[in-house]
Amino acid sequence: MRIEEMPATIVAEMVRRGDLSAVDYVSRILERAERTEDRVNAYITLLKDLALKRAEEIDRAVGRGEDPGRLAGVAVAVKDNIAVRGVENTCGSRILKGYRPPFNATVVERLLMEGAVIVGKTNMDEFAMGSTTETSAYGPTRNPWNLERVPGGSSGGSGAALAAGSATLALGSDTGGSIRCPAAYTGTYGLKPTYGAVSRYGLVPYANSLEQIGPMARNTEDLALLYSVIVGHDPRDSTSLRDSGAHLARIENVDPAKLRIGVIRELVEEPVDKRVAREVWRLLHKLESMGAEVDEVSLPLVDYALPAYYIVAMAEASSNLARYDGTRYGFRAPGATWEEMVVETRTRGFGWEVKRRIMLGSFILLAGYVEQYYVKALRVRSAVRREILSLLSRHHVLVGATMPIPAPRLGERVKDPLLLYTMDIATVPANLAGIPAVSVPAGIVDGAPVGAQFMGPPMGEPLLLGVSKLCEEATGFRDRVV
C-alpha cells in the first residue's frame, strides 16, 4: 500500500509505535500535493514548513517515549473556513485575503491535542455558498477522479485532497450538504453530525443554525477516528450539546438482519438521475442480500425543504457577512470616506453568488417580509423535522442518493443559480432537521463516484457509522486514491 493511501488509523498506530516517521510520511503527502495541486487545486494554503516542523515535533515526542495522541502524525486538511491561528483564513473569498485569525477553532485545538499535522487549508466555494467549489476566488478545484468534473462543494478541496492523496483526513463543514456532496463525488466518506455535537467555535459562519463541522475520510474507521477527536461539548459555543461526547463516534456493530432501511422515494426517483439511482439501488440490494429490510417511504415535504432551507440560510448569511467591511481585517478597497470604502470593499471583495445571497437574505429579513418568508420557513423547517423523525420511528435509517446528479462538468451548473440550488435537494433536509447524515460511496458514473446518503435520528452517529461500515464491506470501496 502506498503511503498516501494508508488509513489514518494505521498511520497513527505506526507513528505512535515508532514504526513510521511522521516526517517521512508527511513529506510524502506534501510531495503528493506538489504533484497534484497544479491540476486539482485542492488547497488555498499549503503549510509545508509548518507541517514538517510539526511532524518533527511528533517524531521527537515519540522518541522521548511520549504518546502524541490518537492522530499522531496524521496529515489532516482543514477547510479554509475553520480558524487556524496565524494561518490565512480566506473562506474562498477575496474579502478575507490576508486575514490571519489570532485564535484556533475548537476543532483545531482538539486536532493538535491528538497529534495531528495540519497540512493545509482547503479550497471551498466562497463562504461555503455553492455545491461545486467553483465560486472560490482562488480558482475552482477539479475532481481528481475526472479533471473535467467538479469535486462537489462546498468542501470540495477537502474531498479532492483525500481523493488525490494529498491528505489522509479532512475537515469539512456542512450547511446544506457541503460535506456529503464532495464526499459523494470524490469517493470518500463524509459525516454531517447532529447539530450541536461539534463546536462551531472558529467556523466562519454562513448559516449558523444549520451548519456543523464534520469529518471526511477514505474509510469508515478513519471517519469515526476523526469524528471522535472533534466531537464533544464546548462551553464557547452556546449551541453545543451538553451530552455530546466521544461515545457518538463509536461504530455500532450493526446486524444487517435487524436493520430496517427506509428508502426515500423522492430521492431515488425522477428527477434524480437514473444512473445515480441505479448505483444507490445496487448498494441497497447488497445490503438487502446481507439481510437488511429495505422499504420505500415518502418524504413529501422534500419539495418545500429546499426553499425553506435557502430562505433560512440566506437570511443568516446576510447577517453574518455584514462584518466584512474592510475596517478591521482582510481586503480593503480605497474610498474617500468610510462609507465609500465599505461599499467599494464589498463590491470588489465578494463574488456574485455571495452577493446574490446577501441581497436575498437582506430582503427576506426586511420588516415587511420577515414573517412572510423567514418565520414561515422556520415553520416548514419544524414540519420537515417532524416528518423525518416520524419516518425514523419506523426505520432505523433513511436513505437516498446523496446528490441527484453525477458530478457536473466545470461550469455546467454554477452559472444558473436555480440549477445549482436544486443539487442540494437530498442533503438539506438533514440540516433543517438537525439530524446526522453520512454519505458513502455507491458507485461510479461518468468516471466519477456517486454516493448514497443515510440519515439517522439525533445522536444516531454510532448507528450511521455502523451502516457506513456495512456499506464499505458491501462495496469494498475504501482507501481509493486516484
Add this chain to the structure above:
Amino acid sequence: MEAVIGLEIHVQMTSLKTKLFCRCPADYRGAPPNTHVCPVCLGLPGALPVVNREAVKKAVMLALALNCRHIAEKVVFSRKHYFYPDLPKNYQITQFKGGGGAPIAEDGYLELLQGGGVRRVRIRRINVEEDPGRLVYTEGDITSSPEVLIDYNRSGIALLEIVTEPDLRSPKEARLFLEKLRAIVEYLDIADLSLEGSMRVDANISLPGGARVEVKNIGSVKEVEKALSYEVVRQRALLSRGAAIGRETRHWDPLRGVTRPLRVKEEEEDYRYFPDPDLPPIPLPRELIDSAVAMLPELPDARMRRFVEEHGLSRELAYALAMDKRLADFYEETLKRFWAPRLVAVMLAVDYLGFLEKNRLRMGEDRLNPDLLAKLARLVEEKVITPEQGKHLLFRVAREGVDPVEIVEREGLKALRSEEELRRIVERVVEANPKAVADAARNPKAVNFLVGRVMRETRGRAEPRLVRRLVVEELRRRGVEVGE
C-alpha cells in the same frame, strides 16, 4: 403648557466582572485603547457569543424593582443590523419584540413622589444588549475630525436599555425619574453610575401643537433636565411665533448648552431584526424569578419610608439620603456606632455633601468614615462641642482623617458654655470696639461684627446664638438699643 416626555435610558452594568458575551473585563475605563478585546467582542469571523448569566440575573432584578408585569419566559437575543464603524459585526446583539424575539421585561412602572402625591411613570420595556465600541475624534467632533480612531474596549459591555412611556410632564420630573432610577440601579448593585458614560439618555419631548423631537446624547441626569428645559424654551418660542415643529432628531451639546439638529434621515432605517442563531433562548423558569424576588434588597422608597417612620427624619432629609445608596449606607453604618439619626442625617446630607461639592470630591475620595462621624456626632449630641464646631470639625476630619475626640482634647475645643465666662469676653470685646458699639443702633452689621469678634476670641467654642444674646444685652446695658 405641559410637555410630554419619554425617556430611553442606557445603563452600563458596570458591576459585572466581564462583558456581556465574552470574558473580557467589564472595567475598561482608563485602559489603553483596544487592550480589553478578544475575538468575540471584536466580532472576528467564527468567534461565538456566550451569555453572561449574571447580566440576565441583574436585568431580572431590575425588572422586578420596576414592577414589570411581564417578564419573558425565555431570554431571546436578536440581531439589529446597521453599518457603523464602532459596531464590529455591523449588527448589535440586542432584544426586539418580533420575529420570535422579545424584550426581557415589559409593562412596568416607577412611582415618583411629587408635591405630596404619587405620579406613576410607566416603563414600556427593558432590554439587555451590548455596547458598541467608541469612536475617538482626533480633532473636533464627528463633523469636523479628519480622522477617526476606534477603541473596541467598550464593545460588548453589557447594557440595560430602559424605555418609558411618554408619561413625564416636565424636565424636572424627568430628572426626578432618573434620580430614582439611578438609585434603584445602585441599590441592585447593577452599576456605579458616577462613572463617566455609564448612563446615557435619549429623550423624546413634545409640546401641545408640536411634533415629537428626539434629543440624543445626554450624558447625565443633570444634563437631561438642562437639555429638556432648553427644548421647552426653544419649542415654546417657535410655537408662540406660529412656527411649526416637525419631527426631528437633535443632538445635545453640553458645552454650549444647546440642542442642534442632526442630519435628517430620509427614511426609517430597517434593522432587519431576527433572533441570533448563535444564542439559543435561555429559559427563565418561574422559580428563578421567585428566588430573585426573595433576593431583592430594600429599595429606595422603602428605605426612605423607614427613615421617616423609624428614625423621625423629615421627608426631604430621608429622600436626600435614600436616593444615594452610598450615603444612606454611610448613614446607617454611623447609626450602628452612635444612635442620633437626625443629627447624623443633617451632618451627612447637608454638611458633608456641601463639603464634597465645595471641594469637588466624590464620596470615598475624602477621609471621613462612619467611625469618625459617630465620634463627631457623639461630641455634638453630648454637647461637648457646639453644632457649629461640629460642622467645622467635620470638614477637618474629612480632609485629614483625624480623630475628632483627640482634636477636641488636644486643642481644648470643648464648648464654652459658662455664661459667666462668655460675658467677660463679651465685655472685653465691646470695650475694645467703641466704633462698632456706636454704629450698632443703626447698623445690624455692627452687631454681627461684635458677635464675630467674640466667636474668634472663643475660637468658635461658643454657641453663636448665645453670644448674640449676650452682646445685645451688653449693648443695651450701655444704652444702645438694638433691634432683634
